[in-house]
Amino acid sequence: MQATRPATPSTPSYTPAMSQASATSKPDRQHEVQIQPLAGKADLRRFINMPTGLREQHPQWVPPLYIERYLHLSDHNPYFKHAEWQGWLATRDGEPVGRISAQIDQTRLNHYQDATGYFGFFDAIDDTEVVQALLASATAWLAERGMQRVRGPFNFSSNHDCGLLVDGFDTPPSVMMPHNPPYYHPQMLAAGFEPAQDLLAYSIDADFEVPRAMQALIDKSSDQIRLRPLQRKQQADDFRIIGEIFNDAWSENWEYVPFSEAEILDIGGTLVHLIKDDYLQIAEINGAPVGMIVLLPNLNELIADLNGKLLPLGWMKLLWRLKRRGASSARIPLMGISKQWQTSLLGTAMVYQLIAALREPARRDSIKQVELSWILESNQPMRNVIESLGGDAYKRYRIYQKSLLSGTADQNSTTGTE
Secondary structure, X not given: OOOOOOOEOOEOOOOOOOOHHHHOOOOOOOOOEEEEEOOOHHHHHHHHHHHHHHHHHOOOOOOOOHHHHHHHOOOOOHHHHOEEEEXXXXXXXXXXXXXXXXXXXXXXXXXXXXXXXXXXXXXXXXXXXXXXXXXXXXXXXXXXXXXXXXXXXXXXXXXXXXXXXXEOOOOOOOOOOOOOOOOHHHHHHHOOOEEEEEEEEEEEEOOOOOOHHHHHHHHHHOOOEEEEEOOHXXXXXXXXXXHHHHHHHOOOOOOOOOOOHHHHHHHHXXXXXXXXXXXXXXXXXXXXXXXXXXXXXXOHHHHOOOOOOOOOOHHHHHHHHHHHHOOOEEEXXXXXXXXXXXXXXXXXXXXXXXXXXXXXHHHHOOOOEEEEEEEEOOXXXXXXXXXXXXXXXXXXXXXXXXXXXXXXXXXXXXOOOO
């Protein structure tokens, strides 16, 4: 399969596909759900803005910055060098009532050698007709392109925000994490999707008490493990190192998709404007980089009242808040150690040392709480480390799947949770 990329710097990659649901719709009938594939900039604006209409149904949700979502969905995103996608809007009486995407990632297909496509960017009112019409559009598009299974939501892959929130609705999401109303889960089950994997978000006090056993491990390994912060003068090299460690450390995780160099440099180009040097730590053994961790201030605290808009004065508010106030919480979105050390005592010491290295920067900048996310529910070793530091699994997200082969159940679900 040849991956497609966006046609112009400002136009997302849309494939000219009409779903069966949209092809049979009759615009002259009142109150009927219309499913329309995105076909231009105006549609893209409506697609990005659609969830704001659900704000009353999930008041803890923080609208992401429009410009960030626009760039993510445009050819600025190097993801489109190896993937294709299609988005749809659901409308009723001319008003948006839902949205969804379907995407096929050639890198993922090459890595797993199976025919699994993704859906993502799912939002809808609590209406079974709307939800099932959207899911039917996405699954039909994937099936037409030879996919035999669908998983999601991924926006666009496991390297981006993903999953539906199924527990932890009473607190706002951290930066780059999803949030949705509780009715999404039963609607997924009603549409024939089954749970595939659960992802956990842990909350920990930034100034956590270092357990004696942890401190002993750190002390014992301190002459073998060297930590260093981001070096701005060679930041591109440092982010290449981050990508290499990630691709090694996560290579056996469920639904892992390798970062390309272009993708990790694109992420790094954003992160360097948001983090201080010591918010990024690289661990070295004998001069070789083998571990990393990144702390990201929780921008959602600072943009919650901007409704996704930086114009006309939102950008001034954000800059002032970043410089003067800062965020009282943060998130660790990236952490990993090379596979060769993962089952060793030195590897455990490295994880503790990386996490402990962020305590002083957090204390200095008045950060009180840190979220570690996401963590696979099945990743018990990492969960044990976090819980030994007092971490609390306060949010749960779920990935769903469905076979696209008629009459065939998907046998690859890894959780029985419902």
